Amino acid sequence: MREFGYHRASDSADALTALGAHPDSRFLGGGTNLVDLMKAGVERPCVLVDIRRLPLDTIEVTPDGGLHIGATVVNSDLAAHPEVRRRYPALAQAVLAGASGQLRNMATVGGNLLQRTRCAYFNDVTTPCNKRVPGSGCPAIEGEHHNHAILGASEHCASVHPSDMAVALTAFDAVVSYQTGEGPGELPISEFYLPVGDTPHRETVLPPGALVTGVTLPPAPLxxxxxxxxxxxxxxxxxxxxxxxxxxxxxxxxxxxxxxxxxxxxxxxxxxxxxxxxxxxxxxxxxxxxxxxxxxxxxxxxxxxxxxxxxxxxxxxxxxxxxxxxxxxx
Missing domain, CATH: 3.30.390.50 (CO dehydrogenase flavoprotein, C-terminal domain)
Structure with missing residues (x-):
């Protein structure tokens, strides 16, 4: 693993400043995906900006009857929360289906949304991969692809998004909130992820350096x-x-x-x-x-x-x- 620096952010502004100071830095939540990718050499950040102590770890009922979920809420707490289980049971079920108990105790909501594909070619730096190295090719098209995409793929990439939680959030029209140096922003989850097209390395429409701060579920008696x-x-x-x-x-x-x-x-x-x-x-x-x-x-x-x-x-x-x-x- 490449040597890296570590910065524990005191607030969102500090986190954004620290990330902006180093072009190859990454935000660190639970690290259940990022650290694995660092070990494999897929991700090589020079600095990790730890955001776990930011005040983004609460789940609150919104005035209109929806829910706001902070980005650093861990998956175990999300699945166990009584209002999540009562108002959006499919979300709790998706989180419980998504990983082992040990991983759920560490993984965060924001990190879950931003996790990378589990395609074997993406995770193996000795093979080509357009998502990892744009223009290098997609060996999955002719190779091992039994768990790959059947909808919305292209000749440039056929990998699938691994998040179970994001599937439930998509069904319920969630809105992702984020922060940049220019201020806060929001994105409907229906617009959050980009079609694969000919730029599979671009996965979301988040502005560069943006910090995901939470997810809001609108009221939905259904x-x-x-x-x-x-x-x-x-x-x-x-x-x-x-x-x-x-x-x-x-x-x-x-x-x-x-x-x-x-x-x-x-x-x-x-x-x-x-x-x-x-x-x-x-x-x-x-x-x-x-x-x-x-x-x-x-x-x-x-x-x-x-x-x-x-x-x-x-x-x-x-x-x-x-x-x-x-x-x-x-």
Whole structure:
């Protein structure tokens, strides 16, 4: 590992100043992703700016009935918070599905949003990777890609975003807040992640040097009846090969409102807008759920060895929405 300096920030202004003083520096939260990348030589910061002591570690109910989650809230606290479990149960389930207990005790909300792909080629500095070295190529296209993207990929990159938490936040229209030297800003999570296109090394629209300060969930009574389901290759800690975050409002066996997002199928959490439109006002039945999933997956372009994800996601949507429908019956 390259030698690096360390600076413990006293407040947000101090953190931004310290980061700006060194072009190769990085913010350090829990370090559960960054430190691994440093060990592998993927990340080589000259200074780590520790933000764990900033006052960004609270979860608060907003005046309009939503929730504000600070960027340094650790994942264990997020999953256990009674208001998260009551108002947005799919978010708590996503966090609990996302890692081992030891990692959840360290990993932060801000770091979870900004974690890098787990593609083996990205993590191996002896191989080409357009996300790590722009213009070097994407060996996953012809190589090992069974867990790679089926939606929104390009010939430049087919990796998937690894966050489970971000899938639930996408379903619930979260807003990411950040701070720069010029002041605070906000980004809807639907605009936070960039399409992969021909610049896979650019992952978010955050301004350079920005410090993520928190996430706000708008009020959503629908979210109280929600679920996150993750499919993985082993029952213990593993990244998803497919996941769904869903919330459903059914009245008289008709879908009145729905939220749906997919994980592990694209370079960013995938909001299933086509499926939501197909479902709204339609009968709450397995055949409807399957047709809505098919509408969303119609633009899928799987690689030779990950086509199974199309059927997997279709079945996952049907299973989760059917369970939510049955639970809603009197």
């Amino acid at each position: 979210a109280a009846h929600s679920r996150f389901r993750k499919v993985r290759e082993r029952a213990s800690y593993a990244f998803a090969i497919g996941s769904v975050a869903a919330a459903l409002d059914v009245q008289d066996r008709v879908v009145r409102d729905v939220r749906l997002a997919f994980g592990a199928v694209a370079s960013r959490p995938w909001r299933a807008g086509k499926a939501e439109r197909e479902l709204t006002g339609a009968p709450a039945a397995p055949a409807t759920f399957a047709a809505a999933a098919d509408a969303e997956l119609a633009t899928a372009h799987p690689l030779p060895r990950n086509g199974y994800k199309v059927a997997l996601m279709r079945n996952l949507v049907v299973a989760v929405l059917t369970e939510l429908t049955e639970e809603a019956r009197p």
